[in-house]
Amino acid sequence: MIIAARVLVILILLFAPWAFGTTERWSLITVEILTATAAFLALLGYRYTSVVAQKGVLWNWSWGAPMLALVVYMTIQALNASYRYQDATQSLIPLHHVSWLPHSVDVATTWQTVAKFLTYIAFFWTVRVCFVDSTQTRLLLSVVVVSGFVMALLAILQKLTGTTDLLWVRTPKSGGSIFGPFVCRNNYAAYMNLMIPLCPALARVWKHEAVRKRQKSHPGYIAYIMAAVMITSVFLSESRGGMVVCAGLIAVWLLIEFATTMRFSRLVIGLLFCFLTGAVLAYLGREAIQKRLATLEDLPRLVSDRQTVASLALQVFHDHPVFGTGAGTFVRIFPFYQPASIAGFYNYAHNDWIQYLTEFGSVGTALLFAFGLGALWPFVGQAARLFRGSDSLNGIAYICVALVLALAGVGLHALIDFPLHIPAIGLTVVTFFALITVRTPERLNLSTSEPLNL
Numbered sequence: 001m002i003i004a005a006r007v008l009v010i011l012i013l014l015f016a017p018w019a020f021g022t023t024e025r026w027s028l029i030t031v032e033i034l035t036a037t038a039a040f041l042a043l044l045g046y047r048y049t050s051v052v053a054q055k056g057v058l059w060n061w062s063w064g065a066p067m068l069a070l071v072v073y074m075t076i077q078a079l080n081a082s083y084r085y086q087d088a089t090q091s092l093i094p095l096h097h098v099s100w101l102p103h104s105v106d107v108a109t110t111w112q113t114v115a116k117f118l119t120y121i122a123f124f125w126t127v128r129v130c131f132v133d134s135t136q137t138r139l140l141l142s143v144v145v146v147s148g149f150v151m152a153l154l155a156i157l158q159k160l161t162g163t164t165d166l167l168w169v170r171t172p173k174s175g176g177s178i179f180g181p182f183v184c185r186n187n188y189a190a191y192m193n194l195m196i197p198l199c200p201a202l203a204r205v206w207k208h209e210a211v212r213k214r215q216k217s218h219p220g221y222i223a224y225i226m227a228a229v230m231i232t233s234v235f236l237s238e239s240r241g242g243m244v245v246c247a248g249l250i251a252v253w254l255l256i257e258f259a260t261t262m263r264f265s266r267l268v269i270g271l272l273f274c275f276l277t278g279a280v281l282a283y284l285g286r287e288a289i290q291k292r293l294a295t296l297e298d299l300p301r302l303v304s305d306r307q308t309v310a311s312l313a314l315q316v317f318h319d320h321p322v323f324g325t326g327a328g329t330f331v332r333i334f335p336f337y338q339p340a341s342i343a344g345f346y347n348y349a350h351n352d353w354i355q356y357l358t359e360f361g362s363v364g365t366a367l368l369f370a371f372g373l374g375a376l377w378p379f380v381g382q383a384a385r386l387f388r389g390s391d392s393l394n395g396i397a398y399i400c401v402a403l404v405l406a407l408a409g410v411g412l413h414a415l416i417d418f419p420l421h422i423p424a425i426g427l428t429v430v431t432f433f434a435l436i437t438v439r440t441p442e443r444l445n446l447s448t449s450e451p452l453n454l
Contacts, residue, residue: 193409375433
């Protein structure tokens, strides 16, 4: 049962980004069905594995309590809805509700968001149960990274051929700046930036395995090549936020490589890697990239309309500071604040954190951040030991640092866009959190001198 659940988890993580980011209803329903099946199989099978004997794998109050509280909070919003959206007149019909309890301005939209959140929770729990073993964890991350590498190759080819169709086969219904299988190039860049930090982590793990087995060759250098291709695709996507985050990830990666090895040869390899990546970028798309980078001085506001949208979203929060407007209801409430000077239809605030604040209010947002803090807190002090200059670090520890770095990158990108509202990215983020939280500080043992066994 556990093996079947593992296969389904891998299948979901491969399907979600290739299915155009899982932004369409058919793909989201498919993911929900596959996730429910995987969770059911994991529930049936975990009793017959060693997982049940490992403390904290099935439940931990540090992250479990905020997660459960947020589900209850969103459910109360839906049950105590203050309005119901009517498509025919595009208006909100008042409903009887208790004003001092959490409530939503659209009952249907909030229930849909609750269903999506429950899917994320089921996926989170399934990953924790199915990928406790280090070998299985490495397999999962390797498959996801290879898929990202293939996606980057196709995206670059797509850029060079000048096609306006998703993967040459699908014309977006609502237009958009496509790149790879994603309708929005910013979402593509955010997804790829989740993959990039894993490449040097896997490279180091593979190198240590080769040393332990006394092998002269190892596939570690392939991981650096995959990273170079992914980085190239991010810059060719011309996503300004994606390029800035990617550059930051590269800088932090070089810092970690230098601080944890203190080897001049490692630094030279890193700088050579950056030089070769830059040369490829200059050859493939220098003018287009320079044109986009020239607008980075406008990055704090991006586009005037986006700045106004974010400001209006804060106004919505000002009007609903405690309980918010209801999970997923930004698309319903924003038209009532949208001035005539802003054209178009906005599903998102182009700032995920402001949108969460708007929809969840202070109470719900606090619960959301409590979950993140509870999940990452065990690694705050532990990660600092990476900078002691040891080349025999526990492999899981280095992988976890890469996962945290990837999460930090997408979190920063969410300040100027909406990557966390894309299911394919959301599932990947959930997976990374699950893999991090299942690694207790005792299992990490960052100071160990034993050979890597990831």
